[in-house]
Amino acid sequence: MERETQSARTAAEARAAEAQSPEAPAGTAPSGTVRATGASATDVPEAVVHRPVDGRPGGASATGPARAASARAANMSAPGPSARRRTPPVTSTWRPAGRQSGPMPSAPARRRYWIILGVLILAALGFAFGSIAYGNPMPVGSRGFWLIGQMRATNLVVVLVVAFCQAIATVAFQTVTNNRILTPSIMGFESLYTLVQTAAVFFLGMGGVVAVTGLWQFMLQIGLMVGFAAALYGWLLTGRRGNLQVTLLVGIVMGGGLGAASTFMQRLLTPSEFDILTARLIGSIANADTQYLWVSIPLAAAAGGLLWARSSRLNVLALGRETAINLGIDHRRQTIVVLLLVAVLMAVSTALVGPMTFLGFLVAMIAYQLADTYDHRYIFPMAWLTGFVVLAGAHFVLKHLFYAEGAVGIIIEIVGGSFFLFYILRKGRL
Amino acid sequence: MITLSTVTRRYASDVAIGPVDLDIPAGGITALVGPNGAGKSTLLTMIGRLMGMDEGRIEIAGMDVSTTPSKDLAKIVSILRQENHFVARLTVRQLVGFGRFPYSQGRLTRTDEEIISRSIDFLDLTELESRYLDELSGGQRQRAYVAMILAQDTEYVLLDEPMNNLDMQHSVQMMKHLSEAAAELGRTIVIVLHDINFASHYADRICALKDGRIVRFGTPEEIMVPEILTDIFNTPIDVVDGPRGRLACFY
Numbered sequence: 241m242e243r244e245t246q247s248a249r250t251a252a253e254a255r256a257a258e259a260q261s262p263e264a265p266a267g268t269a270p271s272g273t274v275r276a277t278g279a280s281a282t283d284v285p286e287a288v289v290h291r292p293v294d295g296r297p298g299g300a301s302a303t304g305p306a307r308a309a310s311a312r313a314a315n316m317s318a319p320g321p322s323a324r325r326r327t328p329p330v331t332s333t334w335r336p337a338g339r340q341s342g343p344m345p346s347a348p349a350r351r352r353y354w355i356i357l358g359v360l361i362l363a364a365l366g367f368a369f370g371s372i373a374y375g376n377p378m379p380v381g382s383r384g385f386w387l388i389g390q391m392r393a394t395n396l397v398v399v400l401v402v403a404f405c406q407a408i409a410t411v412a413f414q415t416v417t418n419n420r421i422l423t424p425s426i427m428g429f430e431s432l433y434t435l436v437q438t439a440a441v442f443f444l445g446m447g448g449v450v451a452v453t454g455l456w457q458f459m460l461q462i463g464l465m466v467g468f469a470a471a472l473y474g475w476l477l478t479g480r481r482g483n484l485q486v487t488l489l490v491g492i493v494m495g496g497g498l499g500a501a502s503t504f505m506q507r508l509l510t511p512s513e514f515d516i517l518t519a520r521l522i523g524s525i526a527n528a529d530t531q532y533l534w535v536s537i538p539l540a541a542a543a544g545g546l547l548w549a550r551s552s553r554l555n556v557l558a559l560g561r562e563t564a565i566n567l568g569i570d571h572r573r574q575t576i577v578v579l580l581l582v583a584v585l586m587a588v589s590t591a592l593v594g595p596m597t598f599l600g601f602l603v604a605m606i607a608y609q610l611a612d613t614y615d616h617r618y619i620f621p622m623a624w625l626t627g628f629v630v631l632a633g634a635h636f637v638l639k640h641l642f643y644a645e646g647a648v649g650i651i652i653e654i655v656g657g658s659f660f661l662f663y664i665l666r667k668g669r670l
Numbered sequence: 671m672i673t674l675s676t677v678t679r680r681y682a683s684d685v686a687i688g689p690v691d692l693d694i695p696a697g698g699i700t701a702l703v704g705p706n707g708a709g710k711s712t713l714l715t716m717i718g719r720l721m722g723m724d725e726g727r728i729e730i731a732g733m734d735v736s737t738t739p740s741k742d743l744a745k746i747v748s749i750l751r752q753e754n755h756f757v758a759r760l761t762v763r764q765l766v767g768f769g770r771f772p773y774s775q776g777r778l779t780r781t782d783e784e785i786i787s788r789s790i791d792f793l794d795l796t797e798l799e800s801r802y803l804d805e806l807s808g809g810q811r812q813r814a815y816v817a818m819i820l821a822q823d824t825e826y827v828l829l830d831e832p833m834n835n836l837d838m839q840h841s842v843q844m845m846k847h848l849s850e851a852a853a854e855l856g857r858t859i860v861i862v863l864h865d866i867n868f869a870s871h872y873a874d875r876i877c878a879l880k881d882g883r884i885v886r887f888g889t890p891e892e893i894m895v896p897e898i899l900t901d902i903f904n905t906p907i908d909v910v911d912g913p914r915g916r917l918a919c920f921y
C-alpha cells in the first residue's frame with residue numbers, strides 16, 4: 241500500500257510536469273478538449289484525449305491553474321472505462337496549505353464564534369450573579385449572602401434546564417423537518433399540557449391545580465406528552481409511505497383540536513377558577529418546584545446529550561431526505577429517534593414551567609446567526625447559552641425591576657414575536 | 671453492473687412503472703431518455719433507493735438495494751436529484767466535504783481532505799471553494815453538487831437531469847466533466863437526459879423509456895434512427911449527420 245502510493249506519487253509528479261509545459265498559457269490554448277468532434281458518440285472514451293482546458297474564470301491566481309493541472313494529471317491515470325473505478329492516488333505534493341474543510345470556513349469565522357461564545361458566557365454569568373446579588377440584603381461574600389443566594393439559585397437552575405430543553409429541541413426539530421420557521425410546540429405538546437391543566441380545574445375545581453402538582457403527577461404529564469408524540473410518529477412515520485409533512489400537519493391539527501377542547505372548558509369555568517388556571521398556563525419560572533428538578537435534569541441531560549452526540553448525523557439530516565439517504569443515513573429511523581428525543585425535551589420543559597411557544601424559536605434563530613455554521617456541535621452550545629441569557633435576562637428584569645416574576649413567558653412571547661416579524665421582514669431569508 | 675428484474679411501481683390501476691428488466695453494464699455513461707412521464711426519474715430514484723418499489727429487485731454490483739444497509743450502499747452508489755435546497759448555509763467546500771460522510775461519519779481525515787480538494791479541482795471550483803452556495807450561479811451550484819457526488823467516490827453515479835436550468839455552455843461543460851469522470855475515474859454514470867442530442871453525443875449507451883417500460887436499449891447509433899426516435903418521443907424526428915456526429919431534428 242505504502243509502496244503503491246509512493247510510486248503513484250512519482251508517476252503523478254512526472255505527469256504533472258508533463259502537463260504543465262503545454263499547459264503554460266493555461267486558459268488561452270485553443271487546442272481545447274479534443275473530444276473527437278467528428279467521430280461518432282460511441283467511441284470508447286479511451287480515444288478521448290483530455291486536455292484540461294476549459295472556461296476557467298479569467299484572472300486565475302498563479303497557483304490555481306498549475307495546481308489544478310497537476311491535480312488533473314493525477315486523475316488522468318485511469319486508462320478507460322473497462323478499468324475498475326479507482327481512487328486516484330493520494331499525494332501531498334499539490335496540496336496547498338490551508339485547504340481545509342470544517343464547520344467554520346475561515347480562521348476569522350472561528351475566532352468570531354469563540355468570541356461570541358465568550359461574550360455570551362460572560363453575559364450568562366453576569367445575569368446569574370445579578371439575580372443572586374440584586375437586592376440581597378447581606379454583604380457580598382458573607383455566609384448570609386450565599387444562603388439567600390442558594391435559595392435564588394434554584395430559579396437559575398430551572399432557567400438553565402428550560403433553556404437547554406427548548407434550545408436543543410428546537411434546533412434539532414428544525415433540522416429534521418428542514419424548516420426553520422417551525423417550533424416543536426406545534427406538535428401539540430403544549431396543547432396537551434393546557435388540556436390536562438384545564439381539565440383538572442374543570443373537573444376538580446380549585447383543588448384541581450393541586451391535583452396536578454406533585455412529583456408523580458409531573459412524571460405522568462411528561463409520560464403523557466412523550467407517549468402522545470411516540471404514538472403520533474409511530475403511526476404516521478413508520479407506514480410504508482410515511483411522510484414527515486403529513487405527520488406535522490396531523491400534529492398541528494390535533495394540537496388545534498386539543499386547544500379547542502381546552503378553550504371550551506375554560507369558557508365554562510368560574511372567573512376565579514379561570515384566574516388560577518391562567519397563572520398555570522403562562523410560562524413561568526416560578527411554576528417549577530424544586531423536587532421536579534431531580535427528574536427533569538437527568539431526563540433533559542440524557543435526551544439532549546444523545547442529540548448532541550448525533551451532531552454529525554443531524555448535519556447530514558439538515559441536507560434533506562434525499563441527500564441524507566444518498567450519504568447512507570437511514571432517514572426514517574433517524575428522524576423518528578430525533579423527534580422522540582425532541583419530545584422528551586419539550587415535555588420536560590413544558591411540564592416544568594408551562595408553555596413557551598416562542599422561546600425555542602427565538603433562541604434557535606439567534607443561535608443560527610451567531611454560530612453561522614451548519615455544524616450542530618457548534619450550534620447547540622450557542623443556542624443553549626443564548627437561551628439562558630434571554631430567559632435569565634427576562635426573569636431578572638421582570639422580577640427585580642417590575643416585580644412581576646410570573647410573567648416571563650409573556651415578555652418572551654412579545655419579544656420573540658416581534659423579533660420574528662422583524663427578522664422575516666428585514667432579511668427575507670431564514 | 672446494475673441489474674433490474676421485474677421492477678414495478680404502481681400509482682393507479684392503469685398507471686405503473688414497469689415491469690422493467692434491465693442490465694446496465696459497468697463503465698461509461700448510460701443515458702435514460704424518453705418523453706415526460708415515461709418514468710425515467712422514478713426508475714433512477716428507485717435504483718438509488720430513494721423510493722421503494724412494489725415488486726421486483728434491483729441489484730447494484732451484486733447488492734440488493736432494498737436489503738443492503740444504506741450505509742454500505744453509500745460507498746457503492748451515489749445519486750443526485752434535480753432539486754437540492756438546503757436550509758443550512760454551506761460553502762462549496764463544506765458541501766463537497768459531506769460527500770465523505772459515508773467514510774468518515776463527519777470526522778474528516780487528511781485523505782478525505784485531499785479527495786475533497788481533488789473533486790473541487792476536477793470541476794474547476796478551486797477559486798470558488800470558500801464561497802457560500804447562495805452566492806453562486808445556478809451552473810456553479812450544480813457543479814458543486816456534482817463535486818460532492820464525486821467526492822463520495824462511488825463506482826456508480828446516478829444523476830437526474832443535472833443539466834436542468836443550465837445554459838448551453840454550462841451544459842456542455844457539465845457533460846464534458848461527466849465523460850471525464852467516466853473515462854478517467856472509471857465511474858459508471860447513469861444519467862437522465864432530456865435532450866436526445868446530448869445523449870447521442872456523450873453517452874455510451876442509451877436506454878429509452880416510454881409509458882413506464884423500456885422500449886429500446888443500445889448504443890447511440892442503434893437508437894439515433896428516425897423511425898425509432900419518432901416512435902419513442904411521439905413526434906416526427908429526423909436524424910441528420912452534423913459536423914460533430916448525428917443530430918436529431920425535431921423543431
